Amino acid sequence: MNNNESPFIFGRKATGNSFTDREKETERLLSNFRNRVNTVLISPRRWGKSSLVKKAGDLTNSEIIKVIYIDAFNLRDAGEFYTMMATEVIKGTSNKIETWVEYVKRFFSHLSPRFSFGTDPFTSFELSFEMDSVERNYQEILELPEKIAIDKKIRLVICIDEFQNTANFSESALFHKRLRTAWQNQQMVTYCIYGSKQHMMSALFEKQSMPFYKFGETFHIGKISNLDWVSFITNQFQHTGKSIDNSMAQKIASAVKCHSYYVQQLSHLVWQRTTNKANEDILIAALDDLLSQNAMLYQRDTEMLSETQLNFMKALASGITRGFSSQKNLLKFKLGSSANVSKLRKALVEKELVETQGKDTEFLDPAYELWFVREILKK
Ligand SMILES: Nc1ncnc2c1ncn2[C@@H]1O[C@H](COP(=O)(O)OP(=O)(O)OP(=O)(O)O)[C@@H](O)[C@H]1O
Ligand SMILES: [Mg+2]
Structure with a gap:
């Protein structure tokens, strides 16, 4: 076939x-969802x-544990967050139009949202609130999940994606405090919060002074191993009537x-270019294609760098991962003082161009690294 x-x-x-x-990660999430961690x-x-949480969420979702997903990516302020939370919690706990309206009447005493129904009113609706009323009565929304859960004798798992984005809300510290205060008193609702921008997420959840310190179990997911990728890639080729050697699959992952x-x-x-069996030439062409597809982006990111930031990236691209502050490297790569190196690293982490693992600093995006070596370092 x-x-x-x-x-x-x-x-x-x-x-x-x-x-x-x-x-392992799926098991761990499942266990947390089931044990209210x-x-x-x-x-x-x-x-x-996002893929991992969806997987564990789908395995958990049942009549007695309802899993609700909220994506904070496009939200601009706390008001939009509360509105989305109310909408998704109501949608996720009932599929009957009468119940939606009833929930609103029963569980909100000060808030009176407006419903607007989608093309199919039985499956979709949006809520809207008067914004100053939300600001005064946000607690009613934060308490809604727990109230519905108790009422329906179910448990809820609320998964909030792209949470780092909420740090851009105005008065975000106050907003986070409010969430934490409401959430820590809930018995029937478990939260799963995830996002990128490691430095920001880590600051929110791992710093003692921050409201979410010790909120729950924090874990950093790692990469899928080369070995796992090899069996995945070879299987996917095989299932579609094509083939690839383990060694070629390994080269893709590496x-x-x-x-x-x-x-x-x-x-x-590679798959697209392969008629029967993948080979080295195909991989080379595929990689060229991948880099040229992203070239504009990489070009732009590179143009935004200051001169010393660019020098730092050049040092990284030439294989240095630590010891940037040694006299030799400071001079060779024109990095300024060692205090400057810390500043540079911090700025590049914030731009999400590099990441630090222990003492080592690396490119965050491996394809950008390949492009950088070809287009910047070798020119
Ligand atoms: N378990 C997996 N098995 C195979 N491929 C995966 C897996 N997880 C992620 N991927 C691949 O990585 C891509 C990104 O995954 P996903 O969107 O889940 O990551 P993310 O960490 O949530 O990303 P973002 O930071 O953009 O939100 C997916 O489109 C898919 O190609
Ligand atoms: Mg995601």
Whole structure:
């Protein structure tokens, strides 16, 4: 069978057959969801947080434990957050139009939202609130999940994606305090909070002075191993009537340092070019394609760097991962003083271009690194 549809998925959550590995992480989430342990999940961009939570959430979702997803990516302020929370909690706990309206009457005493129904009023609606009324009565919304759970004798797991985005809200510290205060008193609702921007998430959840300190179990998910990728890639080829050697599959995973999104994208580009069996030439062409698809972005990110930031990236790209502040490296790469090195690193972490693992600093995006070496370092 030669199936025309690519078995590799990127840019969307990996589900079903395109989801691989992460068994331990899935187990851990499942256990937290079932045992009412709040979870904070952190990783660099595109390593697989959303896919993992969706997987564990779908396995948990049942008549007695309802899983609700909130994506904070596009939210601009606390008001929008509360509105989305109310909408999704009501939608997620009932599919009957009468119940929605009844919930609002029973559980809100000061808030009176307006419903606007979608094309199919039985499956979709939006709520809207008067914004100053939300500001005064936000507690009613934060308490809503617990009230509904008690009323319906169910438990809720509320998963909030892209949580780092809430740090951009005005008065975000106050907002976070309010969430924490409400959530810590709830018995029937468990929260799973996840996002990228590691430095920001870590600051929110791991600093003693911050409201979410010791809110729940915090874990940083790692990468899927090369070995797991090899069996995934070879299987996906096989299922679609094509083939690839273990060694070629391994080269795909290594080329992009096992970064989930890029492994899938590169595999897809190799798969697309392969009629029967993948080979080295195909991999080279696929990698060129991947880099040129992203070149504009990389170009832009590079142009935004200050001169010393660029020098720091050059040092990284030439293989240095630590010891930037040694006299030799300061001079060789024109990094200024050692105090300057810390500043540079901090700025680049904030731009999400590099990440630090213990003492080492690395490119966060392995494809950007490849591009940088080709286009900046070697020119
Ligand atoms: N378990 C997995 N198995 C296979 N591929 C995966 C897995 N997890 C993630 N991927 C791949 O990585 C891509 C990014 O995954 P996902 O969106 O879950 O990551 P994320 O960490 O939530 O990203 P972001 O930081 O952009 O929110 C997916 O589109 C998919 O190609
Ligand atoms: Mg995500």
